[in-house]
Amino acid sequence: xxxxxxxxxKEYVTxxxxxxxxxxxxxxxxxxxxxxxxxxxxCGLCTVWVDGLPILSxxxxxxxxxxxxxxxxxxxxxxxxxxxxxxxxxxxxxxGFCNPGFIMNVIALKxxxxxxxxxxxxxxxxxxxxxxxGYASQMRAIQKYLEV
Amino acid sequence: MGNIxxxxxxxxxxxxxxxKPIYTEDLAIKNTLCVKLLRSPHANAIIKxxxxxxxxxxxxxxxxxxxxxxxxxxxxxxxxxxxxxxxYDRLLLDKHVRYVGDPVxxxxxxxxxxxxxxxxxxxxxYEVLEPLLDFxxxxxxxxxxxxxxxxxxxxxxxxxxxxxxxxxxxxxxNKVFGEDPxxxxxxxxxxxxxxxxxQEQAHSMMETYRSYSYYDHLMRLTVITSTQVPFHIKRxxxxxxxxxxxKIRIIKPRIGGGFGxxxxxxxxxYAAFATMKTGKPCMIKLSRKENYIASNTRHKMKVKVKIGxxxxxxxxxxxxxxxxxxxxxxxxxxxxxxxxxxxxxxLYNKLKSARFHGKVVYTNKVPGGAFRGxxxxxxxxxxxxxxxxxxxxxNMDPSKLRxxxxxxxxxxxxxxxxxxxxxxxxxxxxKGRKLIxxxxxxxxxxxxxxxxxxxxxxxxxxxxxxxxxxTSTVNIKxxxxxxxxxxxxxxxxxxxxxxxxxQMAAEILKCNIDDIITISADTDITxxxxxxxxxxxxxxxxxxxxxxxxxxxxxxxxxxxxxTGIYFGDMDLNKGMIMTNTGKEVMxxxxxxxxxxxxxxxxxxxxxxSFGSDTSPPPYVAGFAELETDILTGQxxxxxxxxxxxxxxVINENLARVQVEGGVVQGIGLALYEDVVYSKEGRLLTDEFxxxxxxxxxxxxxxxxxxQESYEPTGPFGAKSIGEVVINTPAPAINGALLNGIGTxxxxxxxxxxxxxxxxxxx
Ligand code: FES
Ligand code: FES
Numbered sequence: 004x005x006x007x008x009x010x011x012x013k014e015y016v017t018x019x020x021x022x023x024x025x026x027x028x029x030x031x032x033x034x035x036x037x038x039x040x041x042x043x044x045x046c047g048l049c050t051v052w053v054d055g056l057p058i059l060s061x062x063x064x065x066x067x068x069x070x071x072x073x074x075x076x077x078x079x080x081x082x083x084x085x086x087x088x089x090x091x092x093x094x095x096x097x098x099g100f101c102n103p104g105f106i107m108n109v110i111a112l113k114x115x116x117x118x119x120x121x122x123x124x125x126x127x128x129x130x131x132x133x134x135x136x137g138y139a140s141q142m143r144a145i146q147k148y149l150e151v
Numbered sequence: 152m153g154n155i156x157x158x159x160x161x162x163x164x165x166x167x168x169x170x171k172p173i174y175t176e177d178l179a180i181k182n183t184l185c186v187k188l189l190r191s192p193h194a195n196a197i198i199k200x201x202x203x204x205x206x207x208x209x210x211x212x213x214x215x216x217x218x219x220x221x222x223x224x225x226x227x228x229x230x231x232x233x234x235x236x237x238x239y240d241r242l243l244l245d246k247h248v249r250y251v252g253d254p255v256x257x258x259x260x261x262x263x264x265x266x267x268x269x270x271x272x273x274x275x276x277y278e279v280l281e282p283l284l285d286f287x288x289x290x291x292x293x294x295x296x297x298x299x300x301x302x303x304x305x306x307x308x309x310x311x312x313x314x315x316x317x318x319x320x321x322x323x324x325n326k327v328f329g330e331d332p333x334x335x336x337x338x339x340x341x342x343x344x345x346x347x348x349x350q351e352q353a354h355s356m357m358e359t360y361r362s363y364s365y366y367d368h369l370m371r372l373t374v375i376t377s378t379q380v381p382f383h384i385k386r387x388x389x390x391x392x393x394x395x396x397x398k399i400r401i402i403k404p405r406i407g408g409g410f411g412x413x414x415x416x417x418x419x420x421y422a423a424f425a426t427m428k429t430g431k432p433c434m435i436k437l438s439r440k441e442n443y444i445a446s447n448t449r450h451k452m453k454v455k456v457k458i459g460x461x462x463x464x465x466x467x468x469x470x471x472x473x474x475x476x477x478x479x480x481x482x483x484x485x486x487x488x489x490x491x492x493x494x495x496x497x498l499y500n501k502l503k504s505a506r507f508h509g510k511v512v513y514t515n516k517v518p519g520g521a522f523r524g525x526x527x528x529x530x531x532x533x534x535x536x537x538x539x540x541x542x543x544x545x546n547m548d549p550s551k552l553r554x555x556x557x558x559x560x561x562x563x564x565x566x567x568x569x570x571x572x573x574x575x576x577x578x579x580x581x582k583g584r585k586l587i588x589x590x591x592x593x594x595x596x597x598x599x600x601x602x603x604x605x606x607x608x609x610x611x612x613x614x615x616x617x618x619x620x621x622t623s624t625v626n627i628k629x630x631x632x633x634x635x636x637x638x639x640x641x642x643x644x645x646x647x648x649x650x651x652x653x654q655m656a657a658e659i660l661k662c663n664i665d666d667i668i669t670i671s672a673d674t675d676i677t678x679x680x681x682x683x684x685x686x687x688x689x690x691x692x693x694x695x696x697x698x699x700x701x702x703x704x705x706x707x708x709x710x711x712x713x714x715t716g717i718y719f720g721d722m723d724l725n726k727g728m729i730m731t732n733t734g735k736e737v738m739x740x741x742x743x744x745x746x747x748x749x750x751x752x753x754x755x756x757x758x759x760x761s762f763g764s765d766t767s768p769p770p771y772v773a774g775f776a777e778l779e780t781d782i783l784t785g786q787x788x789x790x791x792x793x794x795x796x797x798x799x800x801v802i803n804e805n806l807a808r809v810q811v812e813g814g815v816v817q818g819i820g821l822a823l824y825e826d827v828v829y830s831k832e833g834r835l836l837t838d839e840f841x842x843x844x845x846x847x848x849x850x851x852x853x854x855x856x857x858x859q860e861s862y863e864p865t866g867p868f869g870a871k872s873i874g875e876v877v878i879n880t881p882a883p884a885i886n887g888a889l890l891n892g893i894g895t896x897x898x899x900x901x902x903x904x905x906x907x908x909x910x911x912x913x914x
Contacts, residue, residue: 035170035172035176035177036169036170036171036172038174038357038358038407040357040358040359040439041439041839041840042438042439042440042839043439043839043840043841045839045840045841046357046439046840048357075170076169076170077170080169083168083169083170084165084168084169086168087164087165087167087168087169088160088168090164090168091160091161091164091165091167091168092158092160092805093805093809094158094160094161094647094803094805094806094808094809095809096161096163096164096167096168097408097645097646097647097809097813098356098357098358098405098406098407098408098644098645098646099163099167099168099405099407099645100174100356100357100358100407100408100645101357102167102168102170103170106168106170125848125849126849128848129847129848129849131848132357132840132845132847133357133848134354134355134356134357134408134410134813134817134845135357135408135645135646135809135813136809136812136813136816137809137812137813137814137815137816137817137846137851137854138812138816138848138851139809139812139851139854140805140808140809140812141848142848
């Protein structure tokens with residue numbers, strides 16, 4: 004069916020099947036930052052925001068996003084750049100395939116504007132897998148980013 | 152110029168962190184056809200018949216291909232340089248399927264949904280055969296995974312590799328060094344005899360295997376693919392598809408992790424074949440499950456270790472016997488096996504005798520392939536675990552036992568007779584002891600809650616490129632505006648090779664790293680390089696960068712000399728200027744380049760350099776694990792892991808550090824979490840992140856990484872490699888910490904809570 008979705012504050016009209024997942028619609032519309040890493044909702048690579056809250060777009064029906072605001076990393080480039088600089092300064096960008104989903108979660112964390120312990124940060128981001136970095140450089144970057 | 156040793160950001164970091172379209176799938180045009188494979192549900196079967204008529208008639212299907220429709224050229228998917236030591240035992244599609252996941256048919260359709268529908272409509276009748284699943288029975292089994300009759304052949308020297316299909320043997324190695332190992336063992340007052348098995352670790356890179364292919368404007372088959380070995384893929388496609396290599400172009404974009412997995416071609420051939428058949432752009436992308444069941448893994452190995460030593464800890468003999476599980480196809484079998492001995496025995500040089508014997512055998516399982524560490528990891532686990540046993544037996548501190556026996560800088564080794572020109576391993580051990588607090592913590596203590604804190608350690612080495620085999624060529628040119636183009640074919644797999652190599656070029660050309668445009672890798676454009684494996688990037692390609700940049704510099708100065716009459720040896724480059732050695736400006740590079748860009752005397756100044764080495768200088772790591780073992784549940788937590796690394800000169804500290812952290816965490820996963828389970832019928836059951844558990848950020852405690860730089864005289868700026876060596880120590884160091892904590896080691900990985908608990912409560 005034909006629906007219209009608000010993505011990064013712009014309206015897009017597209018065809019979706021009732022069972023179509025948001026990840027596929029987003030990629031189809033050219034939001035290629037959204038990556039798929041699994042088929043079992045267990046890697047976090049496909050994380051985007053719906054109404055400002057992180058969700059896994061591989062397990063989220065596109066139809067559920069009707070009338071809501073969807074945000075991908077293409078829509079928060081300023082913040083991504085800010086955090087991305089910290090991440091790159093730590094060498095934590097590596098292959099980068101996990102980065103868009105991971106960074107969307109980090110920015111969401113930052114927007115909460117609270118103090119977090121390292122354990123809380125780890126718990127918040129536990130669903131974001133990364134096979135390259137061993138996570139330590141990501142943590143150093145997050146700590147610096149949350150401070151500014 | 153200060154480009155070396157700096158924390159320079161990766162040159163591709165902005166595009167990566169902003170989520171730009173830079174990976175294979177992002178680059179495919181709209182309406183690219185989807186390629187999917189029907190896969191065998193049986194571990195060993197002969198296809199009796201295939202009915203594809205209904206699948207072919209499905210709307211949107213462009214083609215369905217079975218073994219009857221494909222070229223019958225045997226090939227091999229291992230990305231290795233000539234002489235290839237892996238057998239040509241594959242067909243694009245075969246009548247005989249040899250593991251659960253082996254391709255049976257190729258479907259090409261408008262999209263994934265239609266592909267899936269068509270896959271369901273293909274009817275295959277199999278004659279199901281008994282599978283060979285136990286690698287310890289392979290050699291004597293009546294089941295033959297391959298036979299001469301099915302056309303399998305070995306391209307290299309059979310005598311050398313000892314390839315023998317009648318016994319399912321992919322390769323065999325027997326090397327003896329020094330005195331008679333049996334006798335030295337018998338004569339030694341202290342004897343250790345143990346065996347250790349490492350599982351088939353899965354790479355689990357976040358970007359699954361994928362390839363996108365199309366015909367370009369010259370009707371050449373172009374494949375954009377997530378690979379570590381573009382030039383080898385070009386050769387493989389040419390062999391398998393029976394078309395001239397000159398008609399094939401391979402482009403490597405950013406790749407989402409490889410860890411050695413992408414040194415084997417997993418998907419390229421299917422995309423390329425589909426484009427050949429349909430004439431259209433085609434893409435294949437593996438699902439996560441396919442990535443597990445139908446790509447390649449670390450070779451499972453069982454290694455028997457015999458160590459004979461004196462009461463005072465002097466090691467007289469190390470005798471290794473390894474058996475490696477190849478799975479269904481022979482990629483990287485012989486060469487991986489070799490590294491078990493190659494990279495463990497030379498660590499110790501007070502030996503009177505050493506031996507490495509090993510065999511690698513076929514089974515009906517997921518094929519083995521290259522995985523970071525490449526046999527060295529398996530060898531390190533076995534040897535270092537056994538050395539820890541020795542320390543316990545003679546009641547000696549395991550770090551002191553190492554210090555007593557290791558090969559030091561300037562020394563040679565008995566096994567493999569290496570000249571060690573650079574080593575700070577001794578300092579690495581001493582520094583690691585300090586960082587973990589060894590004096591206070593060794594061997595263990597009981598916490599107030601009853602849990603046990605203990606420490607353990609291990610050491611390791613790897614190589615830097617393959618001696619006498621790897622050769623890389625690099626071209627650099629001065630562009631018409633005074634900037635540079637650096638053409639390399641080292642395939643940055645995310646670790647930052649492009650950045651590190653650009654740093655080296657910038658250092659010699661005395662410019663900013665931003666003045667260099669780095670192009671990698673495209674078989675039409677960038678010069679030949681074997682690709683990124685065997686820890687060759689910094690050392691081998693780096694060596695070529697140094698030579699190319701020096702040549703370019705010389706050519707520039709000669710040109711300036713012609714124009715000005717100043718002797719070229721009296722000038723140097725400096726931040727885009729040509730200067731005299733007394734500090735006077737001669738002219739800018741921009742002016743020189745611009746002037747040369749037109750006219751009868753016009754030209755482009757270039758520099759080309761090649762590098763190969765007759766040695767493969769080892770980087771070293773001393774790894775220390777501090778564990779907390781929960782005595783009620785058997786749960787083991789790595790509280791702190793210390794790795795001190797000698798990789799020669801550290802070219803980029805941040806990137807080197809993350810290599811170590813990432814490798815250590817993969818090593819911890821290998822030791823404690825990454826479980827591989829097959830069903831009785833030979834189906835891999837651990838085929839998703841939910842079943843195959845890679846470490847999450849909650850599983851990892853503190854990581855303490857440090858460097859102890861040596862200077863490798865044969866390496867660029869004194870550098871050696873770092874990519875692989877870092878994965879080796881966690882498994883034996885954790886095993887050693889358990890020995891020091893609960894009094895026993897484990898012979899199989901991963902070490903799971905239930906195993907630990909069983910030992911604690913003693914049944
Ligand atoms: S793709 Fe893995 S969680 Fe969505
Ligand atoms: S950077 Fe490669 S998976 Fe995270």
